[in-house]
Amino acid sequence: MFQPWQSVVISGKALKSLNQSLINEVHQRQIPNPDFDWTPKYQGIHRERQFGAADALYSALSMNRNDKQARQRAMLNNWSFFGAPHVVFFTLPIYLGIMGAVDIGIYAQTLSLLLKESGVDSCMQGALGQFPDPIKKQFDLTPDIGVLFGMSFGYADLHAAANQARTKRETLDISVKFFE
Ligand SMILES: Cc1cc2nc3c(=O)[nH]c(=O)nc-3n(C[C@H](O)[C@H](O)[C@H](O)COP(=O)(O)O)c2cc1C
Structure with a gap:
């Protein structure tokens, strides 16, 4: 296997300063400028599931879906890593596109499961690929590498x-078709 991943793990002081520069970037830039194509919008059942997942979060946070400011504040927490002590960015050479993204997805899932086995929880965040410039600048990523x-990961606050x-x-019969 060609192992295209180049992960960047950030903790401590570096995490604090990255948090600040990411929040500044989000405020200044407003429009994301990801290294990879995140333009497709969810449609049909996928959009319904997206809303379902968002509603689960909003009701846990006692938030009203129509409260745009509260939604923006909740979104902003992505770039504070939800208070987690560590974050890992999954980077790969930009030229690989979807070919490399498949490998990174498998790799990230495996990492998450291995962490869980050690009692460490994690949260995958597509949002962390939306404003990559401060990450690339602070950690000297070359221009051919994309985030x-x-x-984010750490011991979960269960409360x-x-x-x-x-x-x-979804139930198995919806997500898998079996043939003999
Ligand atoms: C590829 C991917 C990207 C995600 N991006 C975000 C994100 O940017 N922000 C966020 O709060 N949750 C995001 N999520 C959802 C959380 O990581 C997590 O999956 C969700 O809180 C519910 O947990 P579940 O995976 O058990 O359904 C993403 C999930 C995946 C798989």
Whole structure:
């Protein structure tokens, strides 16, 4: 296997300063400028599931979906890593596109499961691929390397409101077709 991943793990002081520069970037830039194509919008059942997952989070946070400011504040928490002590950014050479993204997805899932086995929880965050410039600048990534997404991790605060949210899972017959 060609192992295209180049992960960047950030903690401590570096995390604090990155948090600040990411929040500044989001405020100044407003429009995301990701290294990879995140333009497709969810449609049909995928959009319904997206809303379902968002509703689970909003109701755990006692938020009204129509409260745009509260939604923006909740969104902004992505770039504070939800208070987690560590974040990992999954980066790969930009030229690989979807070919590399498949590998990174598998890699990230495996990492998340291995962390869980050690009692460490994590949160995948597509949002962490939306404003990559401060990350690339602070950690000297060369221009050919892109930030696909990130994952915050640490010991979970089981009492935190957001951690009470539960997303739905489709039944097996909907997600898998069997043939003999
Ligand atoms: C690829 C991917 C990207 C995601 N991006 C975000 C994100 O940017 N912000 C966020 O709060 N949750 C994001 N999520 C959802 C959370 O990581 C997490 O999946 C969700 O809180 C519910 O947990 P579940 O995976 O058990 O359904 C993303 C999930 C995946 C798989």
